[in-house]
Amino acid sequence: MRVLVTGAAGFIGSTTAELMVSSGHEVVALDNLIAGRLENVPSGATFVEGDCGDMDLIASLGRFDACVHFAGLIEPRVSMEQPELFFQNNVASSFRLLEALVQSGVERFVFSSSCAVYGNQIEMPIDETRSIDPLSPYGQSKRMVEEGMAWLAKLGRIRTASLRYFNAAGGTLAHPEQHRPETHLIPLALDVATGQRDHLEIFGTDYPTPDGTCIRDYIHVSDLADAHLLAIEALAEHRDITLNLGSAVGSSNRQVVDAVERVTGVDLDVRYVERRPGDPAAAIASNAMARDILQWQPHRSELESIVADAWASRLQSGQD
Numbered sequence: 001m002r003v004l005v006t007g008a009a010g011f012i013g014s015t016t017a018e019l020m021v022s023s024g025h026e027v028v029a030l031d032n033l034i035a036g037r038l039e040n041v042p043s044g045a046t047f048v049e050g051d052c053g054d055m056d057l058i059a060s061l062g063r064f065d066a067c068v069h070f071a072g073l074i075e076p077r078v079s080m081e082q083p084e085l086f087f088q089n090n091v092a093s094s095f096r097l098l099e100a101l102v103q104s105g106v107e108r109f110v111f112s113s114s115c116a117v118y119g120n121q122i123e124m125p126i127d128e129t130r131s132i133d134p135l136s137p138y139g140q141s142k143r144m145v146e147e148g149m150a151w152l153a154k155l156g157r158i159r160t161a162s163l164r165y166f167n168a169a170g171g172t173l174a175h176p177e178q179h180r181p182e183t184h185l186i187p188l189a190l191d192v193a194t195g196q197r198d199h200l201e202i203f204g205t206d207y208p209t210p211d212g213t214c215i216r217d218y219i220h221v222s223d224l225a226d227a228h229l230l231a232i233e234a235l236a237e238h239r240d241i242t243l244n245l246g247s248a249v250g251s252s253n254r255q256v257v258d259a260v261e262r263v264t265g266v267d268l269d270v271r272y273v274e275r276r277p278g279d280p281a282a283a284i285a286s287n288a289m290a291r292d293i294l295q296w297q298p299h300r301s302e303l304e305s306i307v308a309d310a311w312a313s314r315l316q317s318g319q320d
């Protein structure tokens with residue numbers, strides 16, 4: 001297949017583009033490099049620097065069998081300060097992209113959505129039938145794109161898959177987890193292990209969880225990449241699917257710190273500070289629907305494997 005991958009210089013997009021190339025697909029990797037890194041783009045892909053909302057650019061790239069749309073701003077906290085930017089970049093640009101794709105006859109569209117659409121849920125695990133209640137413009141931007149996509153699918157314009165990731169983590173030797181700015185717990189903890197940061201802050205110790213720290217569901221980026229290939233295939237049969245992608249296992253912040261200390265052999269300077277407003281106590285996916293519809297199986301998403309791979313990819317990339 002000929003596939004357009006937007007956001008292909010980012011963490012999840014580059015890992016997925018690499019898997020697509022190695023599976024024999026022709027990949028056009030589009031990124032405006034506002035947060036991604038050129039060296040992330042797999043060598044077997046054709047790189048195009050540009051904005052996913054540039055309709056003329058998209059039209060000039062020719063016809064694709066499918067588009068996987070990772071491009072977006074990713075930080076909920078920043079979206080509370082700059083909501084306009086998120087609606088512009090994540091929503092308006094996504095619909096311009098969709099319009100260009102529909103005009104050129106692309107049939108399948110896979111979108112990076114997020115568990116942020118669920119907001120603060122009390123009962124775990126969270127399945128896809130839960131109420132939608134985003135707590136930030138970031139989460140709202142994902143929901144707005146999902147809703148528009150559902151209409152396009154219903155009206156027969158394009159087949160669509162919304163994949164709601166929980167916490168992407170891990171890394172491959174070619175693609176370490178790295179964000180600009182970095183806000184994700186595992187890479188921050190590894191920064192402390194390598195001496196790039198002097199301490200790690202954990203926000204809140206009085207959540208209603210067994211050890212008082214927040215619980216999240218970490219999913220290995222390679223397991224996420226597998227799910228995207230399967231989602232493209234599944235759109236041959238399905239017109240519109242919405243699926244959680246998580247490991248279905250919760251790990252507390254303290255458990256993550258312990259795993260990083262075990263894997264790296266370094267005692268981290270951890271400072272336990274006040275809760276941050278808006279952080280839900282827990283977010284754990286039910287992944288039954290993805291297993292069923294995609295025949296997907298997360299293989300690498302045990303916390304210890306995720307941290308070990310993140311550490312190996314960090315050492316390989318020389319960020320230490």
Ligand SMILES: NC(=O)c1ccc[n+]([C@@H]2O[C@H](COP(=O)([O-])OP(=O)(O)OC[C@H]3O[C@@H](n4cnc5c(N)ncnc54)[C@H](O)[C@@H]3O)[C@@H](O)[C@H]2O)c1
Nearest residue numbers: 007009010011012032034035036051052071072112114168
């Ligand atoms: N990392 C996670 O845990 C997580 C969880 C849920 C959802 N997601 C979603 O997955 C996607 C990928 O996340 P990531 O962690 O790889 O982030 P990332 O920042 O590493 O990658 C995003 C990429 O998109 C590019 N980009 C942003 N806006 C663009 C635009 N308008 N045109 C072209 N390129 C643009 C950036 O330069 C970057 O390379 C995002 O849409 C994010 O919201 C991520």
